[in-house]
Amino acid sequence: MKKSSLSKRGWREAGQGYAFLAPALVILGLFVIAPILYSIFLSLHKVELIGGAAYEFRGLDNYLKVTFDDRAIIALKNTALYVAIVVPAQTFLALVLAATLNAGLKGQKFFRVIYFLPTLTSSAVLTLIFMWMYNQNGLINHILKFFNLPTYNWIGDPDVALTAIMIMNIWATAPFFMVIYLAALQDIPDSQYEAAELDGASGIQKFWNITVPNLRPVTSFVVIMGLIGTFQLFDQSYIFSGGSGGPNNSTLTVVLLIYQYAFKTLGTMGYATALAFMLAIVILIATLLQRKLSKEESLY
Incomplete structure (x- = not known):
């Protein structure tokens, strides 16, 4: 009787637990798992959405097609270049800003607020502001002229268009990571700095x-977050180029290309889905490599 009673009680408690979990599980299933499974299905088919959905099984053809797609290769190169420059630059700038603001300077609270303001601004609005600044008669070229430096057609020149987006995003994203570094700096024991001063160490x-x-450990987190964000560059590139990835595909990124194939080109929804899965795999591999190369343990 006791075992039977305990068994019934256990089943009752398990049922209550699953009842509480049910709403979350339903939402997870409908809005996460089901879309992923449907996306896998799409990536294996040629999809026609005009006149009713029609699917033609293609197997792995959508994945193999990438090797023959010149625009996909260009988008991958642009994205890789963007990631390779922006992630180290924004990480280093965030660390330097955090260390500077943590040094006990006068008015540091004011400067913390000022530096953090770009993070609160909408990405679309920020991009439009920079487009105005990047205009041939805009603020940036006026500053360059003042110092007798060469000016550029930041938006229309294929050689500098992607660089213009890099500069904007480094400036806009570094403050967010700066706040993370500032919080971490508070946990470093002052005794370590005091001992270094006694040894005559410079700043x-x-x-x-x-x-x-x-x-x-914090740098590892910042780099991983930076990798995930930069691989998914879309809105700035879309606004800069009007959705084309121009000039001359210089601002074409993988996510922008996925958007074009999914919503601008007929019959390529399956290929766009395959590109999205391949991008997810690249991000996962890059994240795992970063975790592998980073030392997660703190030294204090």
């Missing part, structure tokens, strides 16, 4: 030998 030596090593 730069303390930064490289105490601050940077202690922030390794």
Whole structure:
């Protein structure tokens, strides 16, 4: 009787637990798992949506097609270049800003707010502001002229268009990571800096030998978040080029190309879905490599 009673009680408690979980499981299934499974299905088919959905099984053809798609290769190169430059630059700038604002300067609270403001601005609005600044008669070219430096057609020149987006995003994203570094800096024991001062260490030596090593776990997190964000560059490129990825495909990214194939070209929804899965795999591999190469443990 006791075992039977305990068994019934266990089943009753399990049922109550699943009842509480049911709403979350339903939402997860409908809006996460089901779309993923449907996307896998789409990636294996040629999809026609005009006149009613029609599917033609293609197997792995959509995935193999990437190797013959010149625009996909260009988009991958642009995205890789963007990631390789923006992630290190925004990480380093965020660390330097955080260390500077944590040094006890006068008015540091005011500067923290000022530096963080770009993060609160809509990405679309920020892009439009920079497009105005990047105009041939805009603020940036006026500053370059003032210092007798060469000016550029930032938006229309294929050689500098992607660079213009890089500069904008480094400036806009570094403050967010700066706040993360600022929080981490509060946990570094003052005793380490005091011991370094007694040994005659300079400010730069303390930064490289105490601050940077202690922030390794946080830097790993910042780099991973940066990788995920930069691989998914879309809105700035779309607004800059009007959705074309121009000039001359210089701002074409993988996500923008996925959008074009999914919503601008007939019969390529399946191929766009395959590209999206391939991008997800690339992001996963890059994230795992970063975790592998980073030392997760703190030194204090």
